[in-house]
Every structure is written in C-alpha cells, then in structure tokens.
Amino acid sequence: MTPNDPLLTDLYQFNMLQAYLDGGKIDTAVFEFFVRRLPARRGFLVAAGLEQALDYLETLQFSDDHIAWLRDSGRFSAAFLDQLARFRFTGDVDAMPEGSIFFGNEPILRVVAPLPEAQFVETRLVNILHFQSLIASKAARMVLAAPGKQLVDFGLRRAHSAEAGLFAARASYIAGFAGTATLLANRAFGIPVFGTMAHSFIQAHDDEAAAFEAFARSRPDDLVLLLDTYDTEAAARKVVELAPRLKADGIAVRGVRLDSGDIMALSKSVRGILDAGGLADVVIFVSGGLDEDQLARFRSADAPIDGFGVGTSLTTSSDVPALDCVYKLQEYAGVPRRKRSVGKATWPGRKQVWRSLGRDGRITGDMLSTEDDDWPGERLLEPVMRNGRRLQQPPLAAMRARVSHGLDQLPDGARRLEEPSPCPVAIAPRLLALTEAVDRRLAAQDEDV
Amino acid sequence: MTPNDPLLTDLYQFNMLQAYLDGGKIDTAVFEFFVRRLPARRGFLVAAGLEQALDYLETLQFSDDHIAWLRDSGRFSAAFLDQLARFRFTGDVDAMPEGSIFFGNEPILRVVAPLPEAQFVETRLVNILHFQSLIASKAARMVLAAPGKQLVDFGLRRAHSAEAGLFAARASYIAGFAGTATLLANRAFGIPVFGTMAHSFIQAHDDEAAAFEAFARSRPDDLVLLLDTYDTEAAARKVVELAPRLKADGIAVRGVRLDSGDIMALSKSVRGILDAGGLADVVIFVSGGLDEDQLARFRSADAPIDGFGVGTSLTTSSDVPALDCVYKLQEYAGVPRRKRSVGKATWPGRKQVWRSLGRDGRITGDMLSTEDDDWPGERLLEPVMRNGRRLQQPPLAAMRARVSHGLDQLPDGARRLEEPSPCPVAIAPRLLALTEAVDRRLAAQDEDV
Structure with a gap:
C-alpha cells in the first residue's frame, strides 16, 4: 500500500x-x-x-x-x-x-x-x-519545559507505525525540536538527524572501554558515548581515561548519554567526573522515558544536562493520545x-x-x-x-x-x-x-x- | 516512502x-x-x-x-x-x-x-x-467486555497515520473483532468490512427522512441508518414510517446506529420504538467514543445493543498508548x-x-x-x-x-x-x-x- x-x-x-x-x-x-x-x-x-x-x-x-x-x-x-x-x-x-x-x-x-x-x-x-x-502540540510543551536545551526525537520504535514515526519527526521539528534520530526524516524533509550508539554495542564487546574506543575510531564525527550499560559513573571515568588518547588522533568526544537510573544525581556526578578529567566541553545528553514534566523538573533543579532524546511520550503523545x-x-x-x-x-x-x-x-x-x-x-x-x-x-x-x-x-x-x-x-x-x-x-x- | x-x-x-x-x-x-x-x-x-x-x-x-x-x-x-x-x-x-x-x-x-x-x-x-x-491486547479487552456482540474497528481517522489504521484493523480482527470500516484492510488482509453513513449525509439533505430513503435506494445491502444527527427518537420513528415502503421494493433495514447522547437510555427507547413499529429484527449498533469500560457497563445494564463501532480508544490504545x-x-x-x-x-x-x-x-x-x-x-x-x-x-x-x-x-x-x-x-x-x-x-x- x-x-x-x-x-x-x-x-x-x-x-x-x-x-x-x-x-x-x-x-x-x-x-x-x-x-x-x-x-x-x-x-x-x-x-x-x-x-x-x-x-x-x-x-x-x-x-x-x-x-x-x-x-x-x-x-x-x-x-x-x-x-x-x-x-x-x-x-x-x-x-x-x-x-x-x-x-x-x-x-x-x-x-x-x-x-x-x-x-x-x-x-x-x-x-x-x-x-x-x-x-506538534505535545512537542511544543516540551520546548516550553526545556528552553535552550537541544531536544531530539527518539521515538520511531514505539510510534504507531512507520508513517507515524516519520510524521512525528516532522511535527516535532516544526514545534522547535533540534532534530530526530530517524534517518528517513532527514531524507524526506531535510530535518537534522542525530545518532549515538545502543547498549547492545557495548554488550557485544567484552570490555566497555574497548567498545567506546572501537566506536570512536569508526564514527569519529559528532561522537556521543553511552554510559549506563553497566555502571554509569565507572563508564564516565573510562571516557576520561580514553579522551586524551582519542584527542591525540584528532578525535573529540562531543558528549555522553545517560539512559537510566537516577538521572538528576547521575547528571551531577558525571558532570563532576568529566570536569575533573578536563572534559568540561563534553555535553551531557539524557534519554529514557522522558516527558515534559520530567524536563521541567530537571530545569527546576538546574540539572547539568545539555540535551534530551525524547521518545515514546512524544511520538504517541502518551498523556493525550488523541x-x-x-x-x-x-x-x-x-x-x-x-x-x-x-x-x-x-x-x-x-x-x-x-x-x-x-x-x-x-x-x-x-x-x-x-x-x-x-x-x-x-x-x-x-x-x-x-x-x-x-x-x-x-x-x-x-x-x-x-x-x-x-x-x-x-x-x-x-x-x-x-x-x-x-x-x-x-x-x-x-x-x-x-x-x-x-x-x-x-x-x-x-x-x- | x-x-x-x-x-x-x-x-x-x-x-x-x-x-x-x-x-x-x-x-x-x-x-x-x-x-x-x-x-x-x-x-x-x-x-x-x-x-x-x-x-x-x-x-x-x-x-x-x-x-x-x-x-x-x-x-x-x-x-x-x-x-x-x-x-x-x-x-x-x-x-x-x-x-x-x-x-x-x-x-x-x-x-x-x-x-x-x-x-x-x-x-x-x-x-x-x-x-x-x-x-491486539486492547481489542481483546473489548472482546472480553462485550461477549457475543459484533465489534467493528471504526478508528482509522484518529489512528496515528495510514499504516497504523491498517495494522490496527488487522490486530483487532486477530483479537476477535468482526471486522473494520477500513476498506483497504479488506483488500490487504481479507478482513470483513462494514460501513454505514455519516451525519453529513443527513445534513446535506433538507429532510432527514428523504436522506434515509435516498441512501437506502442507493445502497440497499446491509442497510444501517444513522439516527442522531438531530433527534434520535424522532429519527427512529421516521425509520418505522419508511421501512414498509422500502420493504415493498425489497429493501430491508438491517440496523440503526446511535452515535451520541445518553446511549443507555436511547438504546432502550429506540428498541421500544422499533419493536412497536414491527421492526423487532432491526439491530441497534452504537458508536461514538466507546472503550471497554463502557462496553462492560452496557453489558451490566443489559442495554439492548447488538453491536459496537469502536474507534479512537482502540486504534490509539488510549489508556495505554505504548x-x-x-x-x-x-x-x-x-x-x-x-x-x-x-x-x-x-x-x-x-x-x-x-x-x-x-x-x-x-x-x-x-x-x-x-x-x-x-x-x-x-x-x-x-x-x-x-x-x-x-x-x-x-x-x-x-x-x-x-x-x-x-x-x-x-x-x-x-x-x-x-x-x-x-x-x-x-x-x-x-x-x-x-x-x-x-x-x-x-x-x-x-x-x-
């Protein structure tokens, strides 16, 4: 059809x-x-x-x-x-x-x-x-809840079908999102596209640090590393250790992503680890079951988070699905x-x-x-x-x-x-x-x- | 795409x-x-x-x-x-x-x-x-809530995109729905398809009874007339008046549809009007913002309803959209x-x-x-x-x-x-x-x- x-x-x-x-x-x-x-x-x-x-x-x-x-x-x-x-x-x-x-x-x-x-x-x-x-109406609430933050649509997988995912990328971009993870939305509408890595990438390697390095060397541009597969703070320390070696080869870590756990606390401790490790310019990106109410709470608490990947609550408008x-x-x-x-x-x-x-x-x-x-x-x-x-x-x-x-x-x-x-x-x-x-x-x- | x-x-x-x-x-x-x-x-x-x-x-x-x-x-x-x-x-x-x-x-x-x-x-x-x-999970709850009733998917328009509407017709049919209003689901999957008329059809005619008759003569098969555009009980009386004239030409009214108002009360009064008018075999079909909780209430109250068209709550799984x-x-x-x-x-x-x-x-x-x-x-x-x-x-x-x-x-x-x-x-x-x-x-x- x-x-x-x-x-x-x-x-x-x-x-x-x-x-x-x-x-x-x-x-x-x-x-x-x-x-x-x-x-x-x-x-x-x-x-x-x-x-x-x-x-x-x-x-x-x-x-x-x-x-x-x-x-x-x-x-x-x-x-x-x-x-x-x-x-x-x-x-x-x-x-x-x-x-x-x-x-x-x-x-x-x-x-x-x-x-x-x-x-x-x-x-x-x-x-x-x-x-x-x-x-677009749901996305605009998120834009209001997180002024100045980079918002990215992560919701294709739980959107109600293929076309829903594609159109949700378009509607959220109109409402003020920075872009989407959905590649076809880039082709179809020219919307900026963002992508990091999945937990499975880490799991498929016997060693988390080795997984970070393999990914960085294969996809050095716009490099964002995922920290929460096993232990988020330990992973942040591995990034600090790895970054100078990558930098020597001209590869910059742009950001890290947190996807589970007590995000409010972890964002602060990870920020501390990165700053102490000379990575003050590495941004913290958060995903995992977010909605506009959580975005507002992060803002109230002044959590050191630079951007958000929002999935299911956006692409299904979960509080108001129709x-x-x-x-x-x-x-x-x-x-x-x-x-x-x-x-x-x-x-x-x-x-x-x-x-x-x-x-x-x-x-x-x-x-x-x-x-x-x-x-x-x-x-x-x-x-x-x-x-x-x-x-x-x-x-x-x-x-x-x-x-x-x-x-x-x-x-x-x-x-x-x-x-x-x-x-x-x-x-x-x-x-x-x-x-x-x-x-x-x-x-x-x-x-x- | x-x-x-x-x-x-x-x-x-x-x-x-x-x-x-x-x-x-x-x-x-x-x-x-x-x-x-x-x-x-x-x-x-x-x-x-x-x-x-x-x-x-x-x-x-x-x-x-x-x-x-x-x-x-x-x-x-x-x-x-x-x-x-x-x-x-x-x-x-x-x-x-x-x-x-x-x-x-x-x-x-x-x-x-x-x-x-x-x-x-x-x-x-x-x-x-x-x-x-x-x-399919949402639809199965409706099947449990309305045993023996004819359930039809009416939800394409508020499904989250084209493919969602088509797949929702398939999933609800698997779960036990009798069919769908979506014609393409009939072509794509062989699912039985049902259709009546919209309020606009009645409104486009200067007279409600004339609208019923025009529709009946154009689409005599599986004839279901929509009663609630202006006054549901008055419309039921018009059906009683029209039915013998249609019958003389070999056209049977199979059912009537109620889409608004106090459905519990209206289903009883319309059943009474139809029965008194010799239309005991005309079924009552109900639609309009239904979900499984309402279906269960109709069942508890033994409302004289033979079938239901379920839309938005089905195709968006509105209480649990993901x-x-x-x-x-x-x-x-x-x-x-x-x-x-x-x-x-x-x-x-x-x-x-x-x-x-x-x-x-x-x-x-x-x-x-x-x-x-x-x-x-x-x-x-x-x-x-x-x-x-x-x-x-x-x-x-x-x-x-x-x-x-x-x-x-x-x-x-x-x-x-x-x-x-x-x-x-x-x-x-x-x-x-x-x-x-x-x-x-x-x-x-x-x-x-």
Whole structure:
C-alpha cells in the first residue's frame, strides 16, 4: 500500500459517494476541520500536517487496478465505477499555516468543493491533520519545559507505525525540536538527524572501554558515548581515561548519554567526573522515558544536562493520545448546515478566526465569525489550494519561526504544563444569529414530519 | 516512502553497522523482543505483527538509490557502502505465533543472526511488533467486555497515520473483532468490512427522512441508518414510517446506529420504538467514543445493543498508548550477555517460555528458561524463519482461534478489566544460575579496569 491509497478510507465514504452521485447531490459543500475542545492538559494546540493533507488532495485518483478491485468486490454499480475513474479533488482549501497556535472550535482547515469530493476526503484528511497537530502540540510543551536545551526525537520504535514515526519527526521539528534520530526524516524533509550508539554495542564487546574506543575510531564525527550499560559513573571515568588518547588522533568526544537510573544525581556526578578529567566541553545528553514534566523538573533543579532524546511520550503523545477533532459539513448548496447531536453540536456556515493581542503582545482572545464578517486582529485562515492545485507553502523554517513566535504570544496560563487555561474563543454576533436561524429552519422541518 | 524503506530507522543503527563491519564484529548475535512489565491496566498481552515483521526481514535490502543518497550524505565510508549494497537478513527467527497470550519478560520473538544484521533490524522490528501487539491486547479487552456482540474497528481517522489504521484493523480482527470500516484492510488482509453513513449525509439533505430513503435506494445491502444527527427518537420513528415502503421494493433495514447522547437510555427507547413499529429484527449498533469500560457497563445494564463501532480508544490504545517493550542483545559469539542498567536489567542468553495449565484448563503460570532447558507444558516459541526465509505462517482465522482459546485459558484475575493480575512468570533455576555467572564475569571485567 501507499499511504495515500484511495482505498485507505472508511467504506462509508464509498457508500455515500455512490448515493450522492446517484442522487445528483453534487452542489458545493463546505466542510471544516476543528478540535471540539482541548484536553485538560493542553492550553493550546499547534496546527501541523497541512503539506501532507494537500499532497493527498492534489494526487487523489483511482487507478485501473483500484477500479478493477472495486468492481470485483461486487459492491458498486458500473455507472459509479465509471465516474470514479474520473474522480479528482477540484476544490478550494483555506487553512491556518502550519505552526499556527489554535484553540477549541476553531477551524484550522476549510474545504469548499462539490459534495462528493469534499465528503470523500474526510477520513484521510482527519488522519493526517489530527496526528501531526497532536504531536506538534505535545512537542511544543516540551520546548516550553526545556528552553535552550537541544531536544531530539527518539521515538520511531514505539510510534504507531512507520508513517507515524516519520510524521512525528516532522511535527516535532516544526514545534522547535533540534532534530530526530530517524534517518528517513532527514531524507524526506531535510530535518537534522542525530545518532549515538545502543547498549547492545557495548554488550557485544567484552570490555566497555574497548567498545567506546572501537566506536570512536569508526564514527569519529559528532561522537556521543553511552554510559549506563553497566555502571554509569565507572563508564564516565573510562571516557576520561580514553579522551586524551582519542584527542591525540584528532578525535573529540562531543558528549555522553545517560539512559537510566537516577538521572538528576547521575547528571551531577558525571558532570563532576568529566570536569575533573578536563572534559568540561563534553555535553551531557539524557534519554529514557522522558516527558515534559520530567524536563521541567530537571530545569527546576538546574540539572547539568545539555540535551534530551525524547521518545515514546512524544511520538504517541502518551498523556493525550488523541484529540477530539472532526471534519464537519457546515454548508451545502449555499445553505448553512448544523449537526445538533447532544454534546457534538457544531457552528454552521463558512467561518474565519481572528486573533487579538494585548499591549504586551500576548493573545487576549480569538473571535470565531462567519467568513464574510470583519473583525480586528489577525485573520488566521488563508487560501492554500484553489481548484485542486496547491498554492505555494512555506518551508519548515518558516513554520518553526511561526511556532516560536506563537509560543511567545501565549499568556502564561495557556503555557502552563499543569491545568493550563486556553485562550478564550468568542462567538461573533452574526455567527450566533446564523446558528439560531439554522435551528429555526430545522425545527420547522421537524414540525412538517 | 514505502513502510519498509531501510532508511526508516534510527541513524545509530547505521553508525553501529559501520563500526561492527569496521571492527569485524560479525559473529552470531541473539536478540529477543519482550515487554519488560505489563501496564497496570493489562492482565495479559496478545502477540501480533509477526507476519509484517517477517515481511520486513525477508525483503530488507538497499537499492542503488539508497546507496547513492547515503554516499551523498557524506557520513559513511565507500567500503561500508559497498557492503551495504549486498546487505540482507540471513538469520533465524523463533517466535510465539500471532494471537498468543503473553506476559512480562517473555520473549515473543528471538533473532539469531550475524551481529550487524540482528542489530540493524531493531527499530523497525520493535515498531511493527509493538504496535500490533498493543492494539491486539486492547481489542481483546473489548472482546472480553462485550461477549457475543459484533465489534467493528471504526478508528482509522484518529489512528496515528495510514499504516497504523491498517495494522490496527488487522490486530483487532486477530483479537476477535468482526471486522473494520477500513476498506483497504479488506483488500490487504481479507478482513470483513462494514460501513454505514455519516451525519453529513443527513445534513446535506433538507429532510432527514428523504436522506434515509435516498441512501437506502442507493445502497440497499446491509442497510444501517444513522439516527442522531438531530433527534434520535424522532429519527427512529421516521425509520418505522419508511421501512414498509422500502420493504415493498425489497429493501430491508438491517440496523440503526446511535452515535451520541445518553446511549443507555436511547438504546432502550429506540428498541421500544422499533419493536412497536414491527421492526423487532432491526439491530441497534452504537458508536461514538466507546472503550471497554463502557462496553462492560452496557453489558451490566443489559442495554439492548447488538453491536459496537469502536474507534479512537482502540486504534490509539488510549489508556495505554505504548508498551515498555525492547529488543535486547542476549548473547554474542556464544557468550550470554546482560544489560544491568538500573530498572532495565535483562535475563541473559537464548530463552524459551513454557505454559502450564491447571485441571480447569486455566493458565497456572509460565516458566522462563534457557532455550536448552526442558520443562512441562506448552513450548511457546517456535521456528518461523530459517536462513532469512520465512516458514509457512498460519492464516488469520487460525490466529483468531488462538486468541479465543487463549482468552478462555486466562484465569479470572488476568481477564479483569480493572486492576487485573497477570499470570506469574517464574525464572528457571538454570537461567538464574546463568544470570549470576554473567554478573560474575562482568564484575571481574570491572576489576580489571
């Protein structure tokens, strides 16, 4: 399979597609993707994944092979399959640029397209935007918890699949990580890549010091030695002993890595051993089951740690492994629509989000309005695709700058790791009035029945 | 990218590979994959993903394109890249068959291969085995919580990427789900696929009853109508009114779906409306933010629900989004090895797991032994690959039967959803003795330094 295989969707998308085409329901539809409400441990979210979402939309089509398989399944009519062969996404998309900070109920992407197209892309669009936004949001908390430290994504092995690992590397880099251990992320996205050694490398040698030396001579660049296979402090002393011999051959030890034990205490004792051994410029890098709460504790304790490799908690967003996000129909054939399901009601119509800043440059609140409304502040949704063709997207560096700027704009309450307060999102009067009008129309229909 | 792109791994695997090849460390290594300890909310785990793991091992190779990119990166020597072009996995693998129940410290996969090969495959092997075992284990809890009910995977959209959604469909089917909504899982694995309609389909029509009828006439087979877009009970009455007209045209309503609101109360009132309307054979299907705890509550309350669509909590294993699993070197060049890092120590050597049953057919406990030991009970690890070529693997139906049988063998304490007690795993005396011998050897080395 390719990740964008058009069969990688819910069966019901095909059921609805055939019903729409059978019923001539091909007028323009407007769908919006948003997070209904923020989890308790998130004071803000970071939009990511738009580039992959646009890739998907731009390249969506059914090959002869797909059509043949669908025909053989016996589920679909010949007329429908003929239409499917010509099916493309031809719509318009507006979105918040990747790296934008956003809050609950705010659309970060709007699709305007013929109903069959706009509906069909739901599942994969949600799949792409949800995951990268989830990870970028988690990573941004780590960036806030460890200012000035080098953060590296170590999480491929426990990411939920290959693509998750690759996209997590991208999302965390957008959020401000220095890079990733995943080599393919370097090739695919140009993200800086970091790598040290595993415990097994040490174990495969009969002697730890010999293992350090063999590794150093084979991979002398950016040399980081792993200390905790047997006894961390003893290993630090071996590095002190080895370093002059390596230096004589032009090889510098850049750092050491601690991966287990009482990291707070070990970072201090190892720093002491290295400093006393003339290795004050060797950095200490820490990994092993880290999350943003631990990063914050290391910071509070002023632990002498220069960088962190963060794995599982990052690539699975372990405290919040999913966001309550949806892609909902807001308008069809020029008429605003609304879902009124209990606890899942939506604001109807095409919308825009406006951001206001206080005199201190911090966000005071956002306004959710109808698209044709006009409010002060920054307009957050902008055109990114027209007639199925994407407009120029910014490079990763610009997305990183956007996150960095956005984090600076967050009030302290939203930046807090524990019990954060998201910025308020107000509903514009015209959107409220539209919602009431839609409700009146739906009530009138119910009375007709 | 393809999911098995050999660059989809940690940079350190390449660093170590070059160091091993430079240093002639090419003797036979033994690595084992295991979960260190079970999370508090898991009384057992289910092994899954072996087929994809073997796919990866069997097809692993570097194309000219990969080699050229690695050369251009400037990180590696020409001699190393020449060796990489010929690099294949040529080793042996023993594993628990997919669908096996397992516990902490028990290897579910053992790799025996030249060290460079056995080491290099670590990241992707962990990535594959971790995720599918995670999801199969979560799904099995749902199967236990809802005996006799039809469970369907609805989780692609919030799965962590495309491959995660596809593999989650496979893992949950192995665990006993009836099928999935993901169409590609039907094509890729032959898993039964289910699909209804979305709220947007109802919203796109000006009238809910007209939407039901349009859908029924376009997709008459396996017809399930979604009731909760506006008012669930009113929608149920519309189904009662519509059903005779559809029946006259040979179309049967198979079921209705509830996706929001007070499901316990609504399932009863909708059942009443359907029964009173002569639709006693129409099933009630429920979805929307379900997990195994809710399934258990519906069961306790005897709610009239026939099936469940489970999404996010399944495909992200939301209460436990990762397992503490590792792939560790246990032997190199005939010498057992051991990592002694604090809290992460491992049992050395090649191992086997033996399972004993009581007179009631329930598991009394497992024994972890050295491979050459012999114990009563079922031997759980068996050969699955020799010299890089896989041996015949069982079909999905056999894996499902294995899970079903294994769940029956679990004692009540391990099956419990809350505060479960995993079955005990004893350490055989010869393995304990080997561990002590390895520790003595490592201590002697430390004294030499």
